[in-house]
Amino acid sequence: MKIKHDxxxxxxxxxxxxxxxxxxxxxxxxxxxxxxxxxxxVDIFYRHTPHPEFGNRYFALYFVGKDLMIxxxxxxxxxxxxxxxxxxxxxxxSSYRHDYKSFKNGNMIDGxxxxxxxxxxxxxxxxxxxxxxxxxxxxx
Numbered sequence: 528m529k530i531k532h533d534x535x536x537x538x539x540x541x542x543x544x545x546x547x548x549x550x551x552x553x554x555x556x557x558x559x560x561x562x563x564x565x566x567x568x569v570d571i572f573y574r575h576t577p578h579p580e581f582g583n584r585y586f587a588l589y590f591v592g593k594d595l596m597i598x599x600x601x602x603x604x605x606x607x608x609x610x611x612x613x614x615x616x617x618x619x620x621s622s623y624r625h626d627y628k629s630f631k632n633g634n635m636i637d638g639x640x641x642x643x644x645x646x647x648x649x650x651x652x653x654x655x656x657x658x659x660x661x662x663x664x665x666x667x
Contacts, residue, residue: 528616528618530617531613531619535559535569536557542588543572544550550578553574553575557573557657558571558622559622562563562598566639567624569587569588569589569600570588571585577614585599585604606654606660608651609643609649609650610636610652611635611647611649613628619624620636621639621643623639624640624641629651633647634646661667
């Protein structure tokens with residue numbers, strides 16, 4: 528089933544291309560979520576090989592004012608993403624604590640990574656090796 532994302536940066540393909548060329552390895556968008564600051568969503572990207580200088584495979588891009596910032600995002604593999612079906616039969620998740628989403632079909636999701644509140648059956652997903660995968664739970 529297709530997952531609908533709501534990235535902070537609207538031209539994701541340009542970011543993927545820029546970092547793929549810059550780093551010399553394929554870089555791809557994974558998801559948008561808050562990491563360290565509540566209600567501050569970031570776009571998460573993945574590279575198969577660890578960064579040669581910093582050692583991380585995930586990085587996050589976000590804005591502080593007009594400045595684009597970057598940080599390590601390897602922690603994303605420890606998060607659970609609760610998802611519900613939207614009106615187009617796609618899965619959607621709440622990107623941050625107060626990202627309340629409701630649909631005409633009666634489904635809703637809220638809470639980001641802080642908690643999962645929903646009006647219907649929630650599909651749990653996690654990120655593993657740069658891919659959102661169904662039915663798994665976070666690492667212990």
